[in-house]
């Protein structure tokens with residue numbers, strides 16, 4: 268599969284996952300999909316809670332699904348929202364992406380189809396690590 272096809276597939280999975288978002292407090296549904304080193308795709312959406320701080324982002328939902336399936340290496344992650352500008356992952360999710368993919372690609376898309384690309388190293392310079 269070409270890189271473009273992979274990216275399109277990953278984004279399509281993220282949009283599909285976003286349908287299941289539970290975001291009644293923010294009204295900001297987010298979808299995410301991760302491509303693991305073995306070529307599998309896992310997706311997730313944000314799930315909020317009346318006790319706001321208990322909410323979980325789409326990216327971590329997707330990554331934790333991958334890890335629960337035994338996948339520990341992330342090649343790429345896609346994040347989709349209906350925001351005016353394609354939204355990069357929040358700081359907490361950046362640290363979680365870093366844990367499983369030091370060279371991960373991050374792609375974000377919004378509803379008009381604007382895409383933005385980064386590496387996790389760009390998004391999270393000087394990541395926290397035990398050393």
Ligand code: THU
Pocket residue numbers: 290293295296297312313314315322323324325326355356357360
């Ligand atoms: N959210 C995500 O799912 N991913 C992010 O990277 C940032 C924020 C969710 C959390 C919350 O449910 C809503 O978006 C508004 O912050």
